[in-house]
Amino acid sequence: MTRVHDMGGRFGDGAVVPEPETEVFHADWHPRALAVTLACGSLGQWNIDTSRHARERLAPKDYAAFSYYEKWMAGLADMLVEKGVLTPEELASGHAMGTSPLAERKMTADAVAGVLARGGPADRPAQIAPSFAAGDAVRTRRHAENAFVDGGHTRLPAYAAGAQGRIVRLHGHHVLPDAAAHGLGDRPEPLYAVAFPASELWARPEHPRDEVVLDLWQSYLEPAR
Amino acid sequence: MRVRALETILTEKGLIDPAALDEIIDTYENRIGPRNGAHVVARAWSDPAFRTALLEDATAVVSELGYYGRQGEHMVAVENTDAVHNMVVCTLCSCYPWPLLGIPPGWYKSDAYRARAVREPRKVLADFGVTLPETTAVRVWDSTAEVRYLVIPQRPAGTEGMDEAALMDLVTRDSMIGTGLALNP
Incomplete structure (x- = not known):
């Protein structure tokens, strides 16, 4: 079955509204949401496909109602609990109960430039021969x-x-x-x-x-x- | 606010460093943005050998300029001509070439753009005030994998004597996504 994120070709979404190039974030908490997500990624508990899937499997009514970074935060919270990085009790209380064994993997400020510059290439050595060529x-x-x-x-x-x-x-x-x-x-x-x-x-x-x-x-x- | 609460818990657990968050935000607010892409386009307009190499292997060429990194690990450049106008979307999420264009604009991540760009790109272009001739075909690239696309807009007429720095000012972010054209001098 299709999911709500798979919206290519859908009718009824109205006009696309252009915006100036200088507008990068639309609320104070948006850059923070982006940064928390990237920093948590370096803990090594999931990959980019896991995190996309975490957003896609939000309930359709939540996916449709949430803003872009609300979806990111909801997906991140789900992954943190599923991977055992945080407990549901910690999320509910808003405070940590003790430090995490993953703390040694914490992204430090001086590591940020290197991490962002290295990225995460998705290519791998070939294991399967290509079946198709251009034009097929x-x-x-x-x-x-x-x-x-x-x-x-x-x-x-x-x-x-x-x-x-x-x-x-x-x-x-x-x-x-x-x-x-x-x-x-x-x-x-x-x-x-x-x-x-x-x-x-x-x-x-x-x-x-x-x-x-x-x-x-x-x-x-x-x-x- | 949910992000504040998460940041507090994660900081207390020793999993994130608020100074690292500031560094990430500063990178994408002030250092990485569409002027990187404009530099590449202006160079491609000015230097035929660079243009050829860019169309052949964009990842290697932009890496040499220092524009490699997260969400730009596999780059492909596609060139607009009189015959073809290229336009980029990610219908499934919001994939975008961060090292060259920065964080995607709100409209790129909107349901309206994701839903409509593949079915009615010309009506979407009209929302941006762009009308293409009937003789130009539209090729929409839906970024469904980790390959990121940079559109090389057509060089405007009347720019023959202009140097790279002056040409850069004509290259808008939207022209490199394909929802706009380069500015006239």
Whole structure:
């Protein structure tokens, strides 16, 4: 089943409202929410796919009602409790009961620049040979669903499920989010940019030559004729 | 406020350092932003060899300028022409090339942009005051993996004699996402 975050193509969201380049954060607590999230990431208890999934599995009514950084905070609190970093009692009381054994991993101010500069590359040594080359016709899975975990994380949006497209390029071998989000290892696969004609995706495309390109893992794809 | 409460608990547990938080915030408020991307675009407009290398392997090229890091580990540059206009979205969350453009704007993270950019990019462009000719195809890149896209906008006419620094001022953030065009001099 689709989740509320998978909103590509949805109707009814109204106008997009541009804003000036100088507006980076929209409330005082937003940069703090970003920084707390990044700092907790360095404790090494989860990966980027886990944290995306934590936001995506908020109840649909919460996902829709929460602001962007409220979703981040809710997802972070859930992960901290699930991984045993904090207890529900500590969250409820607003105070720690003792220090954490993970404290030695705390990101210090002088480490920040290095951590942000190093990032977290998602490419891995190849384990599976690429099945497709640029120009090949492919079809995506019929259902935008996780193959390992019912209702689990996947990066195939529902609007592009069961659609025929063509390979634009191979990006290399990347961690498979469907596995990594659920503690099933990296399981790297060839990752491709795949182009779909707008007419393949939408009943009323805006223009006959418009396209949408998605980055998709090999296991999301099968050959098409 | 929930973030204040979390910060307090985590600090008491010895898991976060408030000074590190200040450092992270200062990085994204003051040091990393769309002027990095504008530098890359202006260089690509001015230097044909740089442009070729950028389109071939953007990660290596922008790394050499010091623009590598979190949320920019795998970069691809896509170039706008008379035939194709590129536009970037993340329908599933808010993936964005932080080292080149900073923290994404509010509208990029909005439901309206995420929902509409793939189905009706031209109507979204109209919200930004941009109208493309019928002869230009739109290619929307939905950032579904860890690859991040930088749009190289078309160089405006009448900029032939301008140097890199002057060209940088014409490169807006929105033009590098594909919801805007570069400014006219």
